[in-house]
Amino acid sequence: MVIDLKISEPSLQDKIYRELRQKIMLGDLSPGHSLTLRGLAQLYDVSMTPAREVLRRLAAEGALIVTNTGRFMTPILGNDRLEELNALRGLLEPEIAARALPRAHLALIDRMQLINSRIAQAVIQKEPISYVQANLEFHRSLYLRAQAPAMLALVENIWLQIGPTMRVLYEKIGVLETPKHHVSILAALKSSDEQKLRLMIQTDVTNGLRMLIR
Amino acid sequence: MVIDLKISEPSLQDKIYRELRQKIMLGDLSPGHSLTLRGLAQLYDVSMTPAREVLRRLAAEGALIVTNTGRFMTPILGNDRLEELNALRGLLEPEIAARALPRAHLALIDRMQLINSRIAQAVIQKEPISYVQANLEFHRSLYLRAQAPAMLALVENIWLQIGPTMRVLYEKIGVLETPKHHVSILAALKSSDEQKLRLMIQTDVTNGLRMLIR
DNA sequence: ATAATTTATTTGTGATCACAAATAAATATT
DNA sequence: AATATTTATTTGTGATCACAAATAAATTAT
Numbered sequence: 001m002v003i004d005l006k007i008s009e010p011s012l013q014d015k016i017y018r019e020l021r022q023k024i025m026l027g028d029l030s031p032g033h034s035l036t037l038r039g040l041a042q043l044y045d046v047s048m049t050p051a052r053e054v055l056r057r058l059a060a061e062g063a064l065i066v067t068n069t070g071r072f073m074t075p076i077l078g079n080d081r082l083e084e085l086n087a088l089r090g091l092l093e094p095e096i097a098a099r100a101l102p103r104a105h106l107a108l109i110d111r112m113q114l115i116n117s118r119i120a121q122a123v124i125q126k127e128p129i130s131y132v133q134a135n136l137e138f139h140r141s142l143y144l145r146a147q148a149p150a151m152l153a154l155v156e157n158i159w160l161q162i163g164p165t166m167r168v169l170y171e172k173i174g175v176l177e178t179p180k181h182h183v184s185i186l187a188a189l190k191s192s193d194e195q196k197l198r199l200m201i202q203t204d205v206t207n208g209l210r211m212l213i214r
Numbered sequence: 215m216v217i218d219l220k221i222s223e224p225s226l227q228d229k230i231y232r233e234l235r236q237k238i239m240l241g242d243l244s245p246g247h248s249l250t251l252r253g254l255a256q257l258y259d260v261s262m263t264p265a266r267e268v269l270r271r272l273a274a275e276g277a278l279i280v281t282n283t284g285r286f287m288t289p290i291l292g293n294d295r296l297e298e299l300n301a302l303r304g305l306l307e308p309e310i311a312a313r314a315l316p317r318a319h320l321a322l323i324d325r326m327q328l329i330n331s332r333i334a335q336a337v338i339q340k341e342p343i344s345y346v347q348a349n350l351e352f353h354r355s356l357y358l359r360a361q362a363p364a365m366l367a368l369v370e371n372i373w374l375q376i377g378p379t380m381r382v383l384y385e386k387i388g389v390l391e392t393p394k395h396h397v398s399i400l401a402a403l404k405s406s407d408e409q410k411l412r413l414m415i416q417t418d419v420t421n422g423l424r425m426l427i428r
Numbered sequence: 429a430t431a432a433t434t435t436a437t438t439t440g441t442g443a444t445c446a447c448a449a450a451t452a453a454a455t456a457t458t
Numbered sequence: 459a460a461t462a463t464t465t466a467t468t469t470g471t472g473a474t475c476a477c478a479a480a481t482a483a484a485t486t487a488t
Contacts, residue, residue, distance in 0.1 A: 011284070011471065037440065047473045052440080053270055060274035062367070069480060070225070070440050084364050087309075095305055150298050150375070153276070154368055161364070225441070251470065261443045266470080283450060284470050434485065445474085455464070 013050035016040070017057060024063045024074060025160050026132050027167020034073040035064070063160040074164040082209065085162050089205045092155050093139065094198040097185075099146035101197055104189050112141055112186060120178045128170040132163075138182065142189075179204055227264035230254070231271060238277045238288060239374050240346050241381020248287040249278070277374040288378040296423065299376050303419045306369050307353065308412040311399075313360035315411055318403050322359060326352055326400060334392045342384040346377075352396065356403075393418055 020040075023029055041051040055072045058064045065075045077085070115138045122131035136159060143152050181204035188197035234254075237243055255265040269286045272278045279289045291299070329352045336345035350373060357366050395418035402411035 013471085036438080038438085048440090049472050049474090053267075053471095056267055056271060057274045060271045062364075071480090072440095081364065084362050088365060088368065091305060091309055095301075148298050150276075150295065150372075151302060154302065154371075157368075158364075227441085250468080252468085262470090263442050263444090267441095285450090286470095430488085432485100432487075434483100436481105436483070438481070439479085441477085441479100443475085443477105445472105447471085447473105449469085449471100451466105451468070453464100453466070455462105457462070458460090 011050075012046055013053045013057075016044050016046070016050060017054045020054060020058060021063060021160065024058070025136070025156075025163040026129050027163045027165075027170070028129060029074050029164050030168055031074050031076040031164040033164065034071055036072070058160075061157055061160060063163070075161060077162065077165045082162065082165060085158050086206065086209045088158050089155070090202050092151060092158070093143070093205055094201045096143045096146045096148055096151045096155060097201045098194050098198055099148055099151075100142050100144075101189065101192060101194055103145045103147070104142065108141065108145060109186060109189050112138055112189075115141065116178070116182050116186070119182070123178050126174070128167060131170065132166065135179065142185075179208065181207070225264075226260055227267045227271075230258050230260070230264060231268045234268060234272060235277060235374065238272070239350070239370075239377040240343050241377045241379075241384070242343060243288050243378050244382055245288050245290040245378040247378065248285060250286070272374075275371055275374060277377070289375065291376065291379045296376065296379060299372050300420065300423045302372050303369070304416050306365060306372070307357070307419055308415045310357045310360045310362055310365045310369060311415045312408050312412055313362055313365075314356050314358075315403065315406060315408055317359040317361070318356065322355065323400060323403050326355055326403075329355065330392070330396050330400070333396070337392050340388070342381060345384065346380065349393065356399075393422065395421070 035055060037048045037051050037055065040055065041048050044051070055064060059066050059072060062075070064072045066072060115134055118134040119131060119138065122128075122134055140152075140156075143155060146152065181200050184200040185197065185204065188194075188200055249269060251262045251265045251269065254269065255262050258265070269278060273280050273286060276289070278286045280286060329348055332348040333345060333352065336342075336348055354366075354370075357369060360366070395414050398414040399411065399418065402408075402414055
């Protein structure tokens with residue numbers, strides 16, 4: 001019997017999808033930014049077909065909204081929606097963090113510490129995108145350990161939705177300070193204190209917005 | 215100035231999408247059921263294009279999985295995944311129910327009572343699909359009052375993912391009994407007891423699976 | 429000038445096609 | 459008979475096109 005393992009190369013649309021998704025999540029696109037099939041298509045030098053799939057997929061995930069005439073744009077979130085999404089973060093992220101806690105060994109904590117210093121750098125250099133990117137990476141690197149893919153998917157889904165709006169908030173306020181609760185999070189991880197971890201993740205998420213919204 | 219309001223008729227794919235989505239959520243399709251572009255297309259007498267959009271959209275929502283060769287099928291959930299999704303229900307649904315509580319007036323409670331009797335009927339007649347449908351409607355009619363669209367979207371997203379699997383579980387066990395916590399839920403609503411409501415929603419969701427899984 | 433109307437352009441939707449890869453069916457080989 | 463190989467069929471992907479609806483631009487009328 002001959003077995004040939006295929007590396008099934010990612011389809012054309014997958015590449016475009018991942019790039020756009022990343023841009024949106026990091027706030028590279030501002031709220032209300034509209035995207036067209038043909039525009040996206042010739043940007044990546046492909047036909048309309050894969051471009052269409054990408055936009056619809058992102059729309060299905062809430063990363064884009066579809067106007068009632070079928071146009072695609074990044075969502076413009078009102079305060080109430082933003083607070084709702086943030087409440088979801090406050091609900092989900094402590095839970096997934098708690099699940100990751102038993103599996104969070106030292107190597108992970110070290111890596112998170114490293115990422116945290118990258119956040120500090122982004123603050124100094126006032127680069128909001130790098131800031132958001134490192135900040136999300138800080139959280140994700142922990143959450144990955146929870147081995148709860150469905151939960152992580154929901155969390156990232158929310159990050160996607162708030163991406164563009166968060167960016168403009170950061171620009172309006174200016175990235176003032178490195179998130180002060182991250183050290184407490186790391187401490188809670190080291191001491192395996194689940195209650196403290198939940199609380200710190202919760203306040204980190206909640207305060208992040210509260211700082212911005214007014 | 216002349217304003218003409220358009221009733222912008224739903225696109226072709228929207229109709230197909232909603233129907234398929236409903237089928238999946240109610241468990242009309244069993245786990246591992248595979249769907250093809252051409253099959254779906256000629257089932258609805260359309261071209262491949264809208265069929266493709268529908269399948270990809272459902273895949274983006276987790277209602278379908280895409281095999282590594284690009285085929286579409288309803289997900290086959292292992293026990294761990296199923297428990298994770300159920301944990302998410304147990305996390306989200308009490309919260310959204312609590313938010314609905316202040317707005318839950320008597321008319322709503324009456325309607326829920328009515329739906330509950332439909333559940334009882336489905337139990338007697340042993341119609342698992344009607345059972346699931348009425349059961350979800352019971353919950354959704356409450357959650358709609360929360361005015362938390364993002365939260366509701368996540369909840370329905372999870373319902374979508376577990377739809378096919380729940381169906382076979384119901385068939386294996388048989389729909390034995392009308393959910394016993396629903397009356398407690400209604401009681402909690404009437405007395406505006408948030409803590410009790412959270413607890414009852416939680417146990418209703420959790421026990422629902424626990425009953426089935428072993 | 430401002431608002432209404434007309435014209436031009438852009439846009440998403442759905443259909444059809446060619447193509448390669450994956451699956452199923454049939455045949456041959458051990 | 460069971461396994462390997464070949465052939466036939468089915469399948470998703472991406473490209474291109476026509477079309478109608480929506481938007482933008484230009485024009486006209488008030």
